[in-house]
Amino acid sequence: MIRPLPAALLAAALLGPPAAQAAPGFAEVKRDFVPSEASLLDRHGELLQRQRVDMDQRKLSWVSLEDVSPAMRRSLVASEDRRFYQHSGIDWNAVAASAWGNLWHSRTRGASTITMQLAGLLHDDLRRKSNARSLSQKLSQAWVAQGLERSWRKDQILEAYLNLVAFRGELVGVHALSRVMFGKHPSGLNESEAAVAVALIRGPNATPRRVAERACAILKDEGVPEQCQGLEGRTELYLARATARRDLPGASDAPQLAPHLARKLLERPGQQLRSTLDAPLQRFANQALRRQLSGLVERNIEDGAVIVIDNASGEVLAWVGSSGSLSGAADVDGVVAQRQAGSTLKPFLYEQAIENRWLTAASLLDDSPVNLATTAGLYVPQNYDKQFKGLVSLRTALGSSLNIPAVRTLVMVTPERFFQRLQALGFNLRENGDYYGYSLALGSADVTLANLANAYRALANQGRYSPLRTRLEQGGAVRPVQVMNPEASFIVGDILSDRSARARTFGLENALATRMWSAVKTGTSKDMRDNWCVGYSTRYTVGVWVGNASGAPMWDVSGVTGAAPVWQEVMQYLHSARGTPMKVAVPGTPAGVVARTIHYQDQIEASRTEYFLPGTAQDDIRVARGADIRTAIAYPTAGMLSALDPDIPPQRQRIRFRAQGVPAGSRWVLDGKTIPESMRVQGSRDELLADWMPWPGRHLLVLQDSAGAQLDSVRFEVRGAVERAQVEPARK
Missing domain, CATH: 3.40.710.10 (DD-peptidase/beta-lactamase superfamily)
Structure with missing residues (x-):
């Protein structure tokens, strides 16, 4: 059975497609190109870091045609569209060859030109999905291709195609392909690398052996069959890089100065965010940290971090x-x-x-x-x-x-x-x-x-x-x-x-x-x-x-x-x-x-000029026990939870209340009741102690001075099965 492709192209050329697609301008396509990465810049606009944001596909920055190696350009045209520079969007020789091949069920190169493929890349509804394109899609694709040829130059068509075509897996565009698979810029691709890259266009998911076979055929057509030697092994390594979980060396040409801040700040593909960082300082701090840690490897230390802040602005x-x-x-x-x-x-x-x-x-x-x-x-x-x-x-x-x-x-x-x-x-x-x-x-x-x-x-x-x-x-x-x-x-x-x-x-x-x-x-x-x-x-x-x-x-x-x-x-x-x-x-x-000149008793420290808050200045510093201790309840602590020991008789269990820095005449008040003198224990001059037989419940302990003013308080809890009436202290 004769396939419809040649007839569709003929109809597109003579009558126009049933639903014509507009051909966008080259400048518009280049402007709207969005890489999968975002860029972090320093405060002066210098690039610090590129961070991948779009995880569905891997696209690097747009590259001009002159930045793609001649070997890559030659291999692409020789493999995909030999009459690229002669036709106006439709290669009628290829159409005829495709029709003849369909008639006799023989394999041919195909009638789709680079320009027609570009048309499919520019319009989502013309893009080839899992099934073959419909007749309407083929007609529109041919029509758009002719429009591109009328408004674009050949070098622009080739440049756009190389930046938009998918190669393998998530790799889109020759820049991503070159960096990830070959660890170099597209300008450095040699004949064998270019042949492998072009072979992937027809079979992105092909096995390494099949990709190597196609690439070898391209190399033979170009008159360099010696490049086929060992190509299958190299192709296997190239394709392994394409699926590696981490980028291998050469996968990016961007500096790697601030990866952690980039992950924190960058949010959308193509974003260019100017940070407060200073690139020369960032480099120096990075190097200083690495120099120091390199000298400490024998002391079991390998990690570090540095931050520098402008005091006035907080930047x-x-x-x-x-x-x-x-x-x-x-x-x-x-x-x-x-x-x-x-x-x-x-x-x-x-x-x-x-x-x-x-x-x-x-x-x-x-x-x-x-x-x-x-x-x-x-x-x-x-x-x-x-x-x-x-x-x-x-x-x-x-x-x-x-x-x-x-x-x-x-x-x-x-x-x-x-x-x-x-x-x-x-x-x-x-x-x-x-x-x-x-x-x-x-x-x-x-x-x-x-x-x-x-x-x-x-x-x-x-x-x-x-x-x-x-x-x-x-x-x-x-x-x-x-x-x-x-x-x-x-x-x-x-x-x-x-x-x-x-x-x-x-x-x-x-x-x-x-x-x-x-x-x-x-x-x-x-x-x-x-x-x-x-x-x-x-x-x-x-x-x-x-x-x-x-x-x-x-x-x-x-x-x-x-x-x-x-x-x-x-x-x-x-x-x-x-x-x-x-x-x-x-x-x-x-x-x-x-500012005051101070002297210490017994020359505990040397005399010096010291700074004080108003009302706290002193000239002679003397040793006074407790001078550095604020009046406070030291025990129990706030929120403390105690439990009675069931193996010890309740009358043998005690909690010792302790306060420090207390003035003379101070007293304990527990749950609103003053603890009697009989519970007090002799302590140092500035301490107040009391041994209390605990009972279950939540309690408020207050330290008061001789006039009844509260000096400090804490809340604590005791758990256990002891009757409150057995241990309740007598009222004062």
Whole structure:
């Protein structure tokens, strides 16, 4: 039976199709071409990263015909349309050959020209689906092809076809094919690669052997049969690259500078988004991180992240989410991954204590062993070096990152108040303050590098907090919120910039020292799983995390040896290579800050000039027991749940109430009833103790002074089967 193709083409040429399709212009087709990737640009328009967004097909950017190798152009015309440069859309010689072949049931090249195939690519209703095209489709295809030939040049037809034709699987266009299958730009395709590419047009899903056979036939037609040698093996490798789950080397010509931020920001195919990043800084931060981690491979460390923020605007200038090829989990974004904060939260704790005038930078804190009762048992904090320094000032305790003074300070501030402050600074902690308890002072909470660095930026901005910005088109900056006291923030920043305050733990010369004014803090989480260094100058905030994405502990790595060298290198670059004067101005002293020369009793610390909030200034700092302890109920803790032991007689069971820093004449009030003197236990001068025989239920314990004013209160619960009447205390 004679097939209808030749008759359809003849009708299209003489009479026109029943439903003619308009031929679009070349400029219109090129303009509307949308690659499957989106592009992330830096603040100056430089390309940082291309990120695939459309997962249905793989299309790279449009390439001009002169950027396609001559071998590819020759193979395409020789295989698909030998009379391409002679016909006007319909190859009548091919039509006649196809008709004759249909009559005698012999195989022919086919009558569809490159222009007709392009017509099918430009119109969805002309595109060939699983079945053969209908008669109406064939007529319209021929009509559109002739329209294209009248309005387009031959080179434009060939260029559009090469960018729109599907090759294998998800690969569309010669650019995607060349990059993914051959790892090169289309301009570099050789004869055998071009032959394999063209062979895929007729059989996109053919087996490697069949594709190699077709490609070999093309090579023989072109007079280079020697290229067939080993072609089947090479073809198998090429097609394997096309179906690989990850891009192999050469699959993209775009820089890979910010993959993690690109995944976060880019949303639609063809999108070009200008970010706040600075490309030279992004490169430098990336290189600095990789240099440092390359030198720490023997200490079981492979991952890291860096963020750089402009203090004034909140714009992120660098976002390095991982160490790239050094990491076994390079796709994990270390900038937003939740990790334990370690000692990096201490500045915010001390700021809160100074702000509320419970402590000053000159206050003496006791760095000695302490056991704190919690709902989970005794909490026994330790210093990093397992040693105790005795009485130290707050300035020394923070600068040298001593743990026990921080925990004592949190007892004063309370975990819940500190938790609320951290939430106001944008940490978005998952639990409440009582969940973390006193360990919150030492960074037991999980935080992200982005949130941590932005909180330090709030310190740099005298306590004002605002969200980060990563898009230039976000509009004006969000109005900052005053979260911390400006004067207290200044004092904490001054401590963090004080080399002498760090000397007890870190010495005077270390990776925290810079040639400009800077305030910085390190932190290391439990079991050395996370290592931080975050700090700021008057212009920039830099945060660095190093560790392992798997959570595996590092070996003998501290904040000074792990993250700090990267922090220092990036901070130095920011204030030298970028044209900023090396001597950055020291932050101005707020009007409310008082500077005084102080002296310590018994020369506990050297005399110095210290900063105070109004009304808290002192000249002579004397040792006073309890001076660093706020009046508070130490036990039971808020929300504590206790259970009576059924194996112990009720009359033998007790809960010891304990308050610290109490004035003379203070008393306990439980559920509105004063606990009698008979239940009191002798404690130290500033303690109030009482042994109480518990009964089941929810209780409110209040600490009152001699005048009946409430000093502190907690709610707790006791569970067990004991009659209330048996243990109810006598009324006063």
